[in-house]
Amino acid sequence: MYNSRISGLGFYVPDNVVTNDDLSKLMETDDAWIQERTGIKERRHVVKGEDTTTKMGVKAAKIAIERAGIDKDDIDFIVFATLSPDYYFPGGGVLVQRDLDIKTVGALDVRNQCSGFVYAISIADQYIKSGMYKNILVIGSELHSGGLDFTTRGRGVSVIFGDGAGAAILTREEDPKKGILSTHLHSEGQHAEELSLLAPGIGYRWVTDILKDNDPDDVSYYPYMNGQFVFKNAVVRFSEVIMEGLKKNKLEVKDIDMLIPHQANLRISQFIQRKFRLTDDKVYNNIMKYGNTTAASIPIALTEAWEQDKIKEDDLVVLAAFGSGFTWGSVIIRW
Numbered sequence: 039m040y041n042s043r044i045s046g047l048g049f050y051v052p053d054n055v056v057t058n059d060d061l062s063k064l065m066e067t068d069d070a071w072i073q074e075r076t077g078i079k080e081r082r083h084v085v086k087g088e089d090t091t092t093k094m095g096v097k098a099a100k101i102a103i104e105r106a107g108i109d110k111d112d113i114d115f116i117v118f119a120t121l122s123p124d125y126y127f128p129g130g131g132v133l134v135q136r137d138l139d140i141k142t143v144g145a146l147d148v149r150n151q152c153s154g155f156v157y158a159i160s161i162a163d164q165y166i167k168s169g170m171y172k173n174i175l176v177i178g179s180e181l182h183s184g185g186l187d188f189t190t191r192g193r194g195v196s197v198i199f200g201d202g203a204g205a206a207i208l209t210r211e212e213d214p215k216k217g218i219l220s221t222h223l224h225s226e227g228q229h230a231e232e233l234s235l236l237a238p239g240i241g242y243r244w245v246t247d248i249l250k251d252n253d254p255d256d257v258s259y260y261p262y263m264n265g266q267f268v269f270k271n272a273v274v275r276f277s278e279v280i281m282e283g284l285k286k287n288k289l290e291v292k293d294i295d296m297l298i299p300h301q302a303n304l305r306i307s308q309f310i311q312r313k314f315r316l317t318d319d320k321v322y323n324n325i326m327k328y329g330n331t332t333a334a335s336i337p338i339a340l341t342e343a344w345e346q347d348k349i350k351e352d353d354l355v356v357l358a359a360f361g362s363g364f365t366w367g368s369v370i371i372r373w
């Protein structure tokens with residue numbers, strides 16, 4: 039059996055910076071409220087028509103491919119995670135295959151929202167461990183701004199999310215002590231609707247009925263979040279799944295060199311950091327600049343941390359995520 043390691047990383051965010059003050063011109067909110075509750079100062083929004091979820095993912099992927107030192111045709115498989123796809127179907131994976139002009143390799147779409155990248159890495163890792171593939175392109179990308187309610191009605195959700203993409207190349211690693219040591223995935227569908235976007239799900243409402251009603255107040259096309267309930271569950275599950283990963287590898291909290299938590303809310307990251315008594319240099323946060331970019335948040339943060347030399351050879355790197363589903367997971371990596 040092989041291991042997989044991350045051999046290349048890249049990210050892309052649109053140039054367009056949207057500050058909290060910019061949002062307060064659209065809805066009743068203010069910089070102090072947003073920063074106090076979430077830590078977010080600004081986020082990026084695409085300029086309408088200039089980028090799509092796939093296009094951003096492709097830009098991130100090109101950087102990751104180059105840094106991995108491989109050719110696009112060395113890629114054996116694509117895993118694409120998003121909750122904001124270009125189309126309802128087909129998924130973004132095939133669009134990446136087309137836009138990167140890669141040969142006709144398999145392309146799989148992952149729909150696990152904020153845990154999407156962790157799930158995607160876990161899938162790619164299994165294909166490499168089994169010996170089936172050598173190089174897998176894993177992308178997390180989101181275009182939230184085109185689907186949020188920027189009126190006061192939607193302020194509890196729309197101030198939190200931002201656009202962007204991150205990508206990683208997973209490559210076969212012969213040394214069993216290096217690379218991805220283990221991944222841990224969970225779900226609790228009992229809380230599916232607590233953080234959800236119901237339309238255009240056919241199980242929710244038939245398209246014919248939606249068209250017939252043509253109701254401008256139908257908010258089912260906007261995401262819903264029970265913020266406090268999500269927060270309470272997130273802090274518990276983040277902690278559990280990090281400990282599960284450490285235990286599995288006979289490691290302890292003190293062995294962590296870098297924790298990259300999904301950037302849901304700075305207060306959640308700080309809670310975990312305090313609970314585990316990790317020093318500031320051992321937790322990477324960038325939600326202040328980008329907001330919550332869902333499936334893209336971990337690969338963007340991981341790429342930034344790596345670019346800033348905060349991750350070195352042999353470091354123990356832990357990725358952890360929690361989000362809609364509920365789903366949550368962790369990845370334990372010996373870099």
Ligand code: COA
Pocket residue numbers: 066067068071072075076152193194195197263264265266267268269272302303306330360361362
């Ligand atoms: N600006 C100003 N006021 C706002 C606001 C905004 N953007 N959004 C909501 N409010 C108001 C509410 O209407 C409410 O007013 P009321 O008391 O008059 O009804 C008040 O602020 C408190 O709202 P509440 O939702 O209880 O705030 P909160 O302290 O729970 O903070 C979140 C809201 C969303 C920041 C917080 O719950 C959170 O971060 N949850 C986790 C979210 C998360 O991690 N999501 C992603 C998971 S992957």
